[in-house]
Amino acid sequence: MDNVLEVKNLTLNFGGLQALDNVSLEINKGEIAALIGPNGAGKTTLFNCLTGIHKPAAGDIILHPPQGKSRRLNNFKINQITTLGIARTFQNIRLFGGMTVLENVMIGRHCRTGAGIAGAILRDKSTRHEENLIVNESYCILEKIGLNIYVNDLAKNLPYGAQRRLEIARALATDPFLLLLDEPAAGMNPQETKELEDLIYSLRDDHNLSILLIEHDMKLVMNLAQNIFVLDYGEEIARGTPQEICRNPAVIKAYLGVEASAEYN
Amino acid sequence: MNYFGELFFSGLTRGSIYALLALGYTMVYGILQLINFAHGEIYMIGAFTALIVASVLTVKGFSSIAILVLAAVVAVVYSAAYGYTVEKIAYKPLRQAPRLSPLISAIGMSIFLQNYIMLAQTSDFLPYPNLLPPIPLFNRFSNIIGPSELSIVLTSAILMILLTLFIKFTKTGKAMRATAQDKEMAMLVGVNVNRVISTTFIIGSALAAIGGILIASHTGRINFYIGFSAGIKAFTAAVLGGIGSIPGAMLGGLVLGLAESFATGYISSDYEDVFAFALLVLILIFKPSGLLGRANNQKV
Numbered sequence: 001m002d003n004v005l006e007v008k009n010l011t012l013n014f015g016g017l018q019a020l021d022n023v024s025l026e027i028n029k030g031e032i033a034a035l036i037g038p039n040g041a042g043k044t045t046l047f048n049c050l051t052g053i054h055k056p057a058a059g060d061i062i063l064h065p066p067q068g069k070s071r072r073l074n075n076f077k078i079n080q081i082t083t084l085g086i087a088r089t090f091q092n093i094r095l096f097g098g099m100t101v102l103e104n105v106m107i108g109r110h111c112r113t114g115a116g117i118a119g120a121i122l123r124d125k126s127t128r129h130e131e132n133l134i135v136n137e138s139y140c141i142l143e144k145i146g147l148n149i150y151v152n153d154l155a156k157n158l159p160y161g162a163q164r165r166l167e168i169a170r171a172l173a174t175d176p177f178l179l180l181l182d183e184p185a186a187g188m189n190p191q192e193t194k195e196l197e198d199l200i201y202s203l204r205d206d207h208n209l210s211i212l213l214i215e216h217d218m219k220l221v222m223n224l225a226q227n228i229f230v231l232d233y234g235e236e237i238a239r240g241t242p243q244e245i246c247r248n249p250a251v252i253k254a255y256l257g258v259e260a261s262a263e264y265n
Numbered sequence: 266m267n268y269f270g271e272l273f274f275s276g277l278t279r280g281s282i283y284a285l286l287a288l289g290y291t292m293v294y295g296i297l298q299l300i301n302f303a304h305g306e307i308y309m310i311g312a313f314t315a316l317i318v319a320s321v322l323t324v325k326g327f328s329s330i331a332i333l334v335l336a337a338v339v340a341v342v343y344s345a346a347y348g349y350t351v352e353k354i355a356y357k358p359l360r361q362a363p364r365l366s367p368l369i370s371a372i373g374m375s376i377f378l379q380n381y382i383m384l385a386q387t388s389d390f391l392p393y394p395n396l397l398p399p400i401p402l403f404n405r406f407s408n409i410i411g412p413s414e415l416s417i418v419l420t421s422a423i424l425m426i427l428l429t430l431f432i433k434f435t436k437t438g439k440a441m442r443a444t445a446q447d448k449e450m451a452m453l454v455g456v457n458v459n460r461v462i463s464t465t466f467i468i469g470s471a472l473a474a475i476g477g478i479l480i481a482s483h484t485g486r487i488n489f490y491i492g493f494s495a496g497i498k499a500f501t502a503a504v505l506g507g508i509g510s511i512p513g514a515m516l517g518g519l520v521l522g523l524a525e526s527f528a529t530g531y532i533s534s535d536y537e538d539v540f541a542f543a544l545l546v547l548i549l550i551f552k553p554s555g556l557l558g559r560a561n562n563q564k565v
Contacts (some may be wrong), residue, residue: 042411051453052452053449076451077452078452079453079455079456079457079458081455082452082455083452087451087453087454090450094447094450096442096443096446096447096450096451097446098442098446099439099442099446100445103439106439106441106456107439107440107451107456108454108455110436110439110440110454110455110456111454111455111456112455113436129437134542148432169456170454173454174454174455195385
């Protein structure tokens with residue numbers, strides 16, 4: 001099997017609210033997949049389950065890293081999942097505003113390095129070497145994302161589009177093989193969206209990533225995704241290629257309502 | 266002028282100790298939004314540990330430098346272990362609880378530790394040997410600042426500089442800042458937040474232990490209650506400077522120490538605490554977040 005991620009019958013309740021109801025999906029290696037659905041469908045909740053923020057009530061999340069053995073992620077801690085190779089961005093930007101752009105990326109890099117507190121205090125040769133390496137790698141990432149002019153600015157002072165890209169840069173710094181993007185194009189103009197599209201393609205190719213994105217910009221989704229999963233009220237109502245999803249009556253109903261879909265037919 | 270200098274340096278001495286202790290309060294608050302009321306007790310335990318080690322080594326006939334170094338090392342390690350354990354026992358299980366619960370737990374821990382030391386040691390004041398090395402002074406300053414005061418100010422200054430560099434430049438320091446800003450996000454970039462929290466308690470406790478040794482050597486006496494009063498003052502200093510802010514804790518400690526010293530010297534020693542807290546009230550009226558506290562302050 002060439003999946004990197006398998007989600008089977010995932011279920012999560014918030015009190016009486018069924019946030020996720022038997023959701024299943026698979027992400028293939030090297031694939032860009034999209035998760036769409038009306039507001040409140042449970043898309044971000046699913047991301048939260050995948051990254052360990054919420055513990056699912058039932059079902060399995062199984063990760064198949066390119067190297068190493070498969071793991072069931074249900075009971076892993078957030079930082080352990082990051083170390084295993086899943087990274088994400090947020091719909092509402094969550095940068096470390098009081099830290100510089102470089103530090104934001106470096107902190108993502110740190111989970112791949114060994115030096116602990118003893119190294120931090122003693123500052124021996126290998127620690128310093130490692131620190132230099134991290135700085136260099138972080139510069140490379142920032143250059144690739146096009147943020148190198150902001151290196152020493154505080155993250156909170158960046159323009160909006162740059163903050164969005166910094167979120168991606170920081171996620172990339174943890175060296176993931178699966179990247180989860182939560183509405184990366186939110187608030188972007190058509191020009192920026194186009195640039196984002198190119199960036200996502202190049203990320204996948206240069207870093208051997210598989211990508212799952214939540215997005216409301218249908219044009220972007222149709223251009224990028226090979227595979228689309230549609231959620232509504234916590235249930236998966238459709239899956240397929242962009243062409244299939246466009247024609248799927250259940251999807252049209254969920255997005256436009258019953259009467260509209262009747263008119264369509 | 267001499268009198269002014271004397272008051273100034275005695276204020277600086279108090280202030281440095283308040284600052285060392287306030288750092289512990291402010292770092293923990295920055296990361297957990299918790300007032301660690303047991304912090305003063307850690308300071309008292311550090312001073313007691315050093316006293317016990319020093320007494321044993323004196324009987325064995327060690328040199329004064331060896332006594333100072335060994336006593337300080339043992340006290341720092343022992344206090345750090347206490348700080349670490351207190352967090353694991355009293356705060357970690359309550360991390361998801363409403364904010365009032367760990368606060369009550371902290372007060373409980375503080376009372377428990379005070380009483381434990383009272384029973385294990387004694388409730389009377391014990392004499393404390395001066396462990397600090399006699400630094401030779403230029404003669405013209407010796408009338409306004411004593412050798413132990415000078416060691417306190419110097420040691421505190423060095424520790425605060427080291428801490429600032431640690432927070433600013435090291436991996437652990439960055440992880441601490443990230444955790445203070447957004448705990449969940451820090452975990453999402455792979456930071457082991459539990460380890461960061463433990464580190465914070467260990468660093469805070471180590472600073473408190475050194476503060477305890479310094480001040481007990483200076484005042485020459487100790488009992489189980491010194492942690493409580495010093496803790497309240499240091500907490501005040503942390504709030505004065507803007508709780509959650511590291512430079513704020515340092516500044517708050519110095520301001521409080523100097524204010525107390527001048528009020529005592531020029532007005533009356535009976536009103537020492539009155540002036541300290543009046544200052545706190547005044548500053549908080551005009552700057553509710555403290556001297557260096559800002560809404561989106563760089564905490565830790």
